[in-house]
Amino acid sequence: MNHRILVVDDDKEIANLISIYLKNEGYETELAHDGTEALSKLQGGSLHLAVLDVMMPRMDGLEVCRRIRETAELPILMLSAKAEDMDKVMGLMTGADDYLVKPFHPLELTARVKSLLRRAYRFGQAPAQEEVPGLLRMNGLTINRTTHTVEAEGRPIRLTSTEFGILYLLASQPGRVFSAEDIFRQVWKEKYFDSNNTVMVHISKLRDKLEQETGSKLITTVWGVGYKIDF
Template sequence: MNEPILIVDDDPSIANLIEIYLVNEGYSVMKANNGKEALELLKRKDARLVILDVMMPGLDGLEVCRQIRVDRAVPILMLSAKAEDMDKIMGLMTGADDYMVKPFNPLELLARVRSLIRRAYGLNAKSNRSRGANVITFDSLEIDRDTHTVTVDGKPVHLTSIEFGILHYLASSPGRVFSAEAIYEHVWNEPYSPTYTTVMVHISKLRDKLESESGQKWIQTVWGVGYKFDR
């Protein structure tokens, strides 16, 4: 059986509502009503995905997300009552894969959950192609589609599923410029959102991780057009 989905929310009515929809969809569920409890749970058990509320007493969702990202790449879907772009950016900058504003449509939440899980784990499946066909190498950088891993000089670079998807997409066509719209629709596998911040923030995090390990600026911004992988 797949690992359960962890719901972290101090509002029992919201946590219970999400649980009902997830269980009806065939998922198993763990629940925590605060950040400390969530982190303790994750020390003992693995989760396939975390649904994390931002506004909680004690450890808020942003800090919980930061601590999870120290050693885990589990997909994180953040929930918040705040709709401002800066709040979304903060959530994504701390390592969240996606962000939804309360109140939300439970069916949309299910769609986001399915998409995040498919993106995070679907790429791990072995294909009929040889390993060489699924490994992209540029100097010290190696991107392995089969194992969903990235290394620089043999050392692992810990990326979220979104970051890996963006890197693989850009590196598959080095030198080609991709618009934010094209990146979003390919990696998120859904129609483009009118806001540019989501793609921008994930690329910023991806750049920081790659540059801190390699010292090279692999991903370039082409102002007014989009982004490209520069070998």
């Protein structure tokens, strides 16, 4: 499958460099240089991932991310020159799946892209206890790994690929407590750092979406240990 990636950066030189890095890995790219142009190119629906700069004219990356999340779940890698934790949290809370600080090494960029695409379109393996491969049912939820969809009593719940990955992991082993490091290693497939609050942010957004649709607190925090889902 040839994945098509939207690269959005108002610095045309940076956008072109990112495009070259991605093309060298076999991806197809589309370029946009402001938020309005990015949203226009996304309307076609044939893009698989967006690499999105935060600081742009006309419409910044955070607002573009919000608007994308109103209609689509494609993975979003946010780029920013700001390295502070709160900037990362803001990007993740807005709906980004990952956050990369400029300047970055080309290998790190392509590794993040590969990880996001793998989670979004080929996540994991079916757990042994599934009655139907790729399908989990619990607490009124139907979680379908094959179609990457979640329903609550037949109502669809819109999740990003990362949120789906976390939910599927927790639901596949109900009652087991997963530490933030466990979740990060299994969903992100990357090395975990103690200061990483990425998991916490995604758990918070996932919990809010599930509670809004089901009225129940499905994900439990075991303080000092991690997170779990019980039947």
